[in-house]
Amino acid sequence: MASASRSRRVPVKWVRGAIGAGVLFVALEVLTRAELVTAEYLPPASSILREVFSLLTTRAFLRDLWVTIQACLIGLAIATLVAVPLGLVLGLGRTAYKATIVVIEFLRPIPSVALIPLAILIYGRGTDMKVALVVFACLWPILFNTIYGMHSVDPVAADTARVFGLGRIRIGTRVYLRSASPFIFTGFKIATSIAVILAVSAELIAGGSEGIGIVMLEEASVGNQKTVYAVTIVTGLIGLVLLGALGAVERRMFAWAQAERAVA
Amino acid sequence: MSIEPMHEESVDDSGAEASGSLAATDLHHVYGRGTSEEHHALGGITFSMNKGEFVAIVGPSGCGKTTLLRCLSGLMAPTSGSVMLEGVPVESVPKDLTLVFQDYRRSLYPWLRVDANVEFPLKNSGIGKAERTERVRQALEDVGLSGHASKYPGQLSGGMQQRVSIARALAYRPHLLLMDEPFASVDAQTRASLEDVLLEVWARRRKTVLFVTHDIDESVYLADRVVVLSNAPSHVMAEIVVDIPRPRDQIETKATPEFVELRAEVARLIRDAGTGAGKPAGDS
Numbered sequence: 001m002a003s004a005s006r007s008r009r010v011p012v013k014w015v016r017g018a019i020g021a022g023v024l025f026v027a028l029e030v031l032t033r034a035e036l037v038t039a040e041y042l043p044p045a046s047s048i049l050r051e052v053f054s055l056l057t058t059r060a061f062l063r064d065l066w067v068t069i070q071a072c073l074i075g076l077a078i079a080t081l082v083a084v085p086l087g088l089v090l091g092l093g094r095t096a097y098k099a100t101i102v103v104i105e106f107l108r109p110i111p112s113v114a115l116i117p118l119a120i121l122i123y124g125r126g127t128d129m130k131v132a133l134v135v136f137a138c139l140w141p142i143l144f145n146t147i148y149g150m151h152s153v154d155p156v157a158a159d160t161a162r163v164f165g166l167g168r169i170r171i172g173t174r175v176y177l178r179s180a181s182p183f184i185f186t187g188f189k190i191a192t193s194i195a196v197i198l199a200v201s202a203e204l205i206a207g208g209s210e211g212i213g214i215v216m217l218e219e220a221s222v223g224n225q226k227t228v229y230a231v232t233i234v235t236g237l238i239g240l241v242l243l244g245a246l247g248a249v250e251r252r253m254f255a256w257a258q259a260e261r262a263v264a
Numbered sequence: 265m266s267i268e269p270m271h272e273e274s275v276d277d278s279g280a281e282a283s284g285s286l287a288a289t290d291l292h293h294v295y296g297r298g299t300s301e302e303h304h305a306l307g308g309i310t311f312s313m314n315k316g317e318f319v320a321i322v323g324p325s326g327c328g329k330t331t332l333l334r335c336l337s338g339l340m341a342p343t344s345g346s347v348m349l350e351g352v353p354v355e356s357v358p359k360d361l362t363l364v365f366q367d368y369r370r371s372l373y374p375w376l377r378v379d380a381n382v383e384f385p386l387k388n389s390g391i392g393k394a395e396r397t398e399r400v401r402q403a404l405e406d407v408g409l410s411g412h413a414s415k416y417p418g419q420l421s422g423g424m425q426q427r428v429s430i431a432r433a434l435a436y437r438p439h440l441l442l443m444d445e446p447f448a449s450v451d452a453q454t455r456a457s458l459e460d461v462l463l464e465v466w467a468r469r470r471k472t473v474l475f476v477t478h479d480i481d482e483s484v485y486l487a488d489r490v491v492v493l494s495n496a497p498s499h500v501m502a503e504i505v506v507d508i509p510r511p512r513d514q515i516e517t518k519a520t521p522e523f524v525e526l527r528a529e530v531a532r533l534i535r536d537a538g539t540g541a542g543k544p545a546g547d548s
Contacts, residue, residue, distance in 0.1 A: 156370035163337055163363040164385030164436060174384075178375055256374045256416055 025049075043226045051230035052237075067210040068203065069238060071127050072195040075134025079191060082135070083142035084184060088177060090143075091150020104143070112137035112198055116205050125208040130199050137198045138191035145187025149180025182250075182257035189246050196239045284350070284360070284439030284472030286336065287312040291345035292497070293331050305331040306342065307497025313474060313489075315439075318466060320483035321476045322530060323493030324537050329476045332498075333444045336474070337363045349440060359389075360439040364446045368426040372417040379404065379413040382432045389436075403435035404428075406465045423454035427461065434465060443475045447482070456514050459486060463512065480534065484527045485512060492530060494537045502533050 028045040031037050055061045090097045112133055123129035153176050161171045177184075203213025212231055219227040251258075293306040305328035313319045323329055334340040336347055338357040347354040349361060362385070365371040372381050379400050386396045404410050407427040417425050426446060433441055447455045463486060466473055477483050483490045490504045508522050517523055 154370045156365055156367055157373065159339060159363075160365065160371045161385075162339060162357055163361075164388065165357055165359050166385070166388050170388060175373070178373070181375075256418060 040225070043229065047226055048229045048233065051226050052233050055227070055230055055234060061212075061215065064210055064212050064215050065234065065238075067127065068130075068196075068199050068212045071130035071199045071202075071211070072134055072192075072238075072242075074127075075131045075199070076138055076188070076191060076195050078131070079135045079138035080142055080188060083139050083187075084146050084177075087143045087146025087184070088150065088172065091147040091180070092172060092176065097147070108140050112194075113201050113205070116202055119202070120206050125206045129206060130202045130211070133202050134195045134198045137194045141190040141194065142184065142187040145183045145190070146180060149183030150176055152183065153179045182254045185246075185250055185254060189243060189250075192242050192246060193239055196235065196242070200235055284315050285313065286440055286472070286474065287348045288332075288336060289346050289348075291332065291335055291342045291347070293328070293335060293340075293342045295331075297343070304497035306335070306345075307494075307499050308345070309493070309499055311491050311500050311503065313472060315472055316470045318473045318475065318486060318488045319491060320487035320489070321474065321491045321493060322478060322480060322483045322534065323498060324495050324534055325478055326496060327493045327498045327537075328496050329478070329493065330444055332493075333363060333442055333474075333476055337361060337442055339363075361442065362433050362436050362438040363442040363444060364426075364429055364433050366445040366448050368422070368429045368446075368449075369417075371429050372425055372432075374417055377414050377416055378409065378420070378428050381417065381428055382435050385432065385436045399435040399437070400431075403431040406434055406468070407431045407461055421454075423450045423458060426450060426458060430458075430462065430465070434469065434471075438471070440472045440474065443473065445477055446475075448478070455482075460514065462486070463510070467511065480527050480530045481518065484508075484523060484530060485514075485517060490526075490530055492533045492537070501537060504530060 025045050028042070032039060032042055032044040090100060115133060115136060116129075119129045119132050123132055157175055157179060158171055161175045166174070199211070200213045203211040204217060207217070208214055212235060216228055216231045219231065289310050291306050291309040292304075295301070295303040295305060309332060311319075321329060321332070331340075335342040335345075336354070338347075338354045338361075341355070349358050352358070354361075373384065376384060382400045382403055383396050386399060391399075400413075401410070404413055407430055409424065409427055409431060412420065412424065417428060420428065430446070447458050450458065459482065462473075475483070475486055484506055487506055490506060491500055492502045492504065493499070494501045504526060506526055508517060508520065508526075
């Protein structure tokens with residue numbers, strides 16, 4: 001019953017979204033076709049959209065796209081592998097938490113883009129540099145969500161494991177980590193958006209030879225607005241696709257957490 | 265639900281042979297010692313229970329029942345005094361004991377299906393898959409939840425959730441089952457049916473059960489013996505033997521003069537505890 005009503009709800013959401021996008025598209029199209037806005041500033045929406053499709057079918061562009069996405073994915077993976085175990089330890093141990101929180105609170109407010117010059121200095125202008133920046137930026141949301149998740153684990157859940165004779169490590173992984181997993185996943189989702197921002201920013205600022213940021217710079221330098229608009233839309237699409245996929249994973253894996261929230 | 269005369273237990277319960285005896289001696293517990301918030305919860309509790317016995321602990325609210333259970337289960341060390349399970353001092357949580365919490369919603373794991381929740385503690389104890397599956401099946405059958413094995417706790421009513429946590433404790437097969445006001449947060453109807461489920465399972469599996477409650481009727485209805493605690497710092501004010509024949513019935517038993525008399529006696533003791541009349545002169 002629940003799944004039936006859910007599957008009915010999703011299309012409604014999609015229909016509404018499509019209507020919103022459609023209205024925007026038509027508005028932009030009318031605006032430019034009626035020459036209320038000069039085509040120099042804003043090419044017609046239909047021509048931008050056509051350009052998006054043509055880019056997405058061009059092998060060279062897809063390679064650039066992949067370079068950027070790859071940096072995001074590698075960076076996210078490394079950030080997760082570091083932040084989750086660290087968050088587990090910091091979330092469980094009061095002493096470890098107090099000892100490190102000062103350092104963490106100092107590092108965290110550093111805007112990741114401010115590290116670009118340093119990253120260029122250390123890693124050059126290639127993928128390594130982008131990955132390093134993505135890792136730095138993505139570490140925080142995952143780390144803090146993991147710690148927050150650990151702190152929100154119900155003591156009764158942990159006591160229950162204790163009265164059934166589970167040891168510390170098993171309680172850590174089977175109760176704490178599991179119970180905190182929806183929080184960790186939320187952190188991962190936030191990190192995913194940040195990863196795209198950082199990878200593209202790094203390309204725009206550092207330059208280099210590959211990546212969609214580079215494509216954007218090159219097209220801008222020859223005054224090709226239509227393509228710059230189209231690439232900008234593609235950067236948005238990366239985030240949309242990645243978050244959409246993560247949302248689907250979340251609905252499958254963490255349905256129990258949604259139900260909990262509904263109960264509480 | 266009629267109770268069949270005990271069917272063969274040979275396959276079942278390895279714990280049936282061992283004893284689940286428990287002895288608490290002069291348990292004291294003080295929270296926040298030396299601070300302004302100092303609270304003397306347990307003031308020298310001594311009692312014991314034998315194998316297979318169903319003992320209920322009642323007392324006025326805030327008398328330290330939960331503190332007592334935490335000490336008995338080894339979740340917490342008492343400030344002083346000793347707890348012996350089957351003659352062995354309890355220092356951490358012993359293998360042969362488990363505790364059913366009042367708050368089933370927080371005690372069940374929402375990410376596991378009902379059967380996986382019941383199986384959860386077994387995965388830790390080196391029991392083979394086939395044996396685990398069988399225990400889970402039997403425990404769920406015992407509490408009447410056979411058809412709900414693949415649901416998530418969040419999909420069940422409160423009463424059913426508490427039955428899952430009882431099934432989980434049963435599948436673990438402890439010698440001693442501690443229960444901390446397990447039926448306090450379900451409605452009256454559900455409560456009565458859970459009490460009967462528990463009695464039926466107890467009759468069949470012969471666990472030693474220590475049942476903490478603040479409900480006087482419940483204590484007399486369920487137990488062989490009712491231990492009455494005083495206000496904090498609590499001590500045992502009285503132990504009342506309930507020799508009402510079993511199987512008991514929610515309506516018939518509660519209408520018998522013995523039941524009415526016993527519940528009045530316990531109620532009087534608890535009321536006196538509230539006014540301090542039950543306190544012995546030399547209480548530490």
